[in-house]
Amino acid sequence: MLDATRRLEGFCRATLGLDGPVPLHAPRFAGREWDYVKDCLDTGWVSSVGAYVDRFEAMVAEAAGTRFAVATVNGTAALHAALHALGVGPGDAVVCPTLTFVATCNAVAYTGATPLLVDIDPATLAIDPARLRALLAGWSGAPVKAVVPVHIFGHPADMDALNAVAAEFGIPVIEDSTEALGSRYRGRRCGSLGLMGTFSFNGNKILTAGGGGMVTTDDESLARRLKHLTTTARAPHAWAFDHDEVGFNYRLPNLNAALGCAQMERLGEFAAAKRRLAALYADLFADCPGCRLFRPPAFADGIHWLNAVLFDDPADRDRFLAETNAAGLQTRPCWTLMHLTGAHGAAPRMAGLSAAEAVAARLVNIPSSPWMVPE
CATH class of the missing domain: 3.90.1150.10 (Aspartate Aminotransferase, domain 1)
Incomplete structure (x- = not known):
């Protein structure tokens, strides 16, 4: 042995x-999970509308250090929505590390774009800024519309260096922070270090909502667009159902949000x-x-x-x-x-x-x- x-x-x-x-x-589960989920059952607010969804979004935004958070049904949906909100689509490329869970690249593929794979820095297990710069400097293929660093196992990537490289080439950064809720980089919270951040609340994550995801951002217009896209792009109206574009049914049920709120308290x-x-x-x-x-x-x-x-x-x-x-x-x-x-x-x-x-x-x-x- x-x-x-x-x-x-x-x-x-x-x-x-x-x-x-x-x-x-x-x-x-040793907090108020039973209380909050029972409240959903007692009041009948179990689906995609309810006070716990709003509360969960506010709690995650505070934890990530951003102004806004938009709940989704899982972390993959969060990343897909973030990419779609940026206009990523067929004929585009998105830089991803080759060392990541498959959901990172799958979300890119859902948009019709292609993952562009880059090597890691063994010191962080995340995208190597020097290798990223070399890749972008020599790339002559599809337009690169985003860079998605992943905070592997909850360890922050070198975000200052990565943001500097991305800014040099005019490319927005979306953090895959699905494993890093509560992590900090140079004192700043993961999920607030790029244009957008994404989180997962799967059963094996730091805390769970039984599923669920979140997009965080400081950009108010992006937050509004994300909320619209992830709620089937339904135009606001008291009773009519009109959808002004193809959106996604990525709404997080109130039941899951209730569980997430109790976990966030801990x-x-x-x-x-x-x-x-x-x-x-x-x-x-x-x-x-x-x-x-x-x-x-x-x-x-x-x-x-x-x-x-x-x-x-x-x-x-x-x-x-x-x-x-x-x-x-x-x-x-x-x-x-x-x-x-x-x-x-x-x-x-x-x-x-x-x-x-x-x-x-x-x-x-x-x-x-x-x-x-x-x-």
């Missing part, structure tokens, strides 16, 4: 006292618990032979959505995955790189994606639920 396996198993079983299967990331607790867990993992793997815990640069105060271990030898990575899962500890490799998937393997890309390939061959995510550690 690898020393890394012994350490993780001992930490989860003996130190934390966790019996049975230990999930990678699971929700915990965001500070979740963030503190996740940072405690990350600190414990840093000590656990500090001198572990053949591997190290991923630690972001000093400018990143991340939420540590998923902690990650990087192995020196890919064979040890594979062995660790087998041993930990056999022991009931859910670990997983990072997602298949986009240029290696059947969905986006034909997408255009920069020459060489070696940094992402090296990381993907050696990385394992380890259990990271905030409830694992006591206060």
